[in-house]
Amino acid sequence: MEKPFRRWDLLGIRTLSAAEINGILDTAENFREIDTREIKKVPALRGKTVSNLLFENSTRTRTSFELAAKRLSADAVNISVSSSSVSKGETLLDTALNLDAMQPDCIVVRHSSAGVPHQLARVSKAAIINAGDGANEHPTQALLDAMTIREHKKKIEGLNVAIIGDIIHSRVARSNIHLLTKLGAKVKVAGPGTLVPKDLEHLISQNHLRERVGSATDGEQQNPPGNAGGSGLLTVCGHVEDAIRGADVVMILRIQRERQDSAYFPTLREYAIHYGLTNDRLGLAKKDVIVLHPGPMNRGIEISSEVADSSRSLILDQVKYGVTVRMAVLYLATGGAVVRL
């Protein structure tokens, strides 16, 4: 479909190049200064409309996008809809077309099903920003994490990043793995065997996969884990300690309590003991390690309060940069040009 006003959709990190990612981050750096002003508002997006279409509850992400839009003088509206369009007797297509008829410049969408932003982008005239789709991607979270890391480590390339927890259901983990490896960081993941895909390395080996078209052998089950990633930037560790050892950055993922009921692990207590980030475990990392968590935290489960409240924890910085990064994304999506540092 023709999209006359659209410059840019942000559907995921997977399809972005390192240059595109750096372009967004550089643009965001330029917006940081706005947040420190007494009057935190610039006219960059005056007259533009941003619709936050939320099929999934999320106070934090919604507020962050809303503030980002308002600081750029865009008109922001929040549309909360029940978790599925089906329950209203309306198809996803209807929802998209109805919203589109109101002529927004940009639609920020969050949904519990993977692919919904892609499906909307196919029919909508507005630019689509993915604010989290199922277990697929959460690109602005990865961008704000990258901004936080850049601020404290001055670079991303060559860093050792540990990502700990429920990898398989985590769009945050997925977007971060794409972003960090594209920018040259080494990522190690760990978590319960039930929550870490055994062949996760394939996540960043798409090119390898495409080259395989037409080859008869080399089936997916024959590849020993660890050999197929190609670039070697992504490693699945058997133990949390192995992932944290020597890390510059430790990212802790939120544990969804309902996973316990689905028999992914026996109890939250056992999870905290064997997989939680404690001061002892964090001692294995580099002295100047930083700790990130996408929130909201389960204190005492995936992260101990000692760690969460320590100076190593940058959780509030993440929230702060969340607004900045989203300003940059909205600006670019509605036609702004990348600002180079």
Add this chain to the structure above:
Amino acid sequence: MKLLIANGHLIDPAAPENTGMSVLIEDGKVTAWLRPGEAAPNDAEVFDASGLLVAPGFIDMHVHLREPGQEHKETIASGCAAAVAGGWTSVCPMPNTNPVNDNAAITRYMIEQAERAGLANVFPIGAITKSSDGSELAEMGEMKAAGAVAVSDDGRPVPSAGIMRRAMQYARDFGLPVIDHCEDKSLSSGGVMHEGRVSLLLGLKGMPALAEDIDVVRDILLAKETGTHIHIAHVSTKGAIEAIRRAKNEGIRVTCEVTPHHFTLTDRAVDGTRTSGRNSGETQTDIRVPYDTNTKMAPPLRSEEHLEALLEAIKDGTIDAIATDHAPHHADEKSLEYDRAPFGITGLETAIGLAFNELVHKGVIGLERLVELCSANPAKILGLEGRGTLKPGSIADVTVIDPSLTWTYRNADSRSKSKNSPFDGWTFQGAAVAAFVAGRLAYKR
């Protein structure tokens, strides 16, 4: 009333015959074969089949016609129209209608509706258990008497090995093959595509190949123990193929079918990468359209290694039949989130095109084997007397194919009430150009 299908190339693997031959039909039955030059009765109507292949009518042993109960998706009449246009003179509708075809009255109703439509033959498949809920056996004997040719709970496979064992013991009394959609739902539930690299990339929940393998192995063991003929529907995994091949070598009564979409597409289609099987150096990549719900079906499109195993099994005879699993769904139902859209795609009108493109033109199989897969074997599996062959005395169901006709399939032109095919816009070489049902022209291109 005499009809001569004249000067075509007859392919009848059950005879066996593969030569230039005219087929004489009288009162719905084949009465004679005439060699080139042999005199034909001059009172016969002539259908000129010069340059065309003449085969016993194709039998699609796995379709969903949605009637009764879901006529907004398909009716028996619209499904049969799509069938004959795709070259299928007989179709076997699965029992997941509403109400479920678990009794003789529904079975009879389906056959009567087909007779009213007057296009393809309809041979219903009855349910294994009442309402296909996996607990009590359905009245298989009565359904058989009403015209059912097999039993299956298709999309709701019997979870209990104990009930399945009894169903197989009982079905044997009536000579009914038991058809199973093999899927251990404790392994696959919540999944929407094949579990593998692509599901990982797309963040969609996977259905592991293991879920199919485990159920196939269970069924084979039950078939061995009960002596009942088990037919594995739409086999899609390497593990299932290996298990079936071993079982056949052991002499266990197991047969299986494959769908055109499983021998054509891999799970990369869900990521919007349009490909066709092996030997296709020219992987066609359209504009990437990921999360197209017309790539969602059960069993799911599998990865390359599984597709390779299917092609090998089509070649070596492990696979007995090609069946479409034609599963019409209304556009409203498919215009949903990938997670929520129903499983299934239409298939009746694209099957021959796909079989030619992916199997015949690529040298996987020859034409005789194609006719065996689409006609002779399904007739044998289902015990359809007088079908699957055109030997004199048999019923005059005939599929006429132009193997060189190049054509493009369009969902908009489909005779099915539903348009949920991922093959919209695909170009094929090879098409059914006419279908005769009991000697009557049911379709002409």
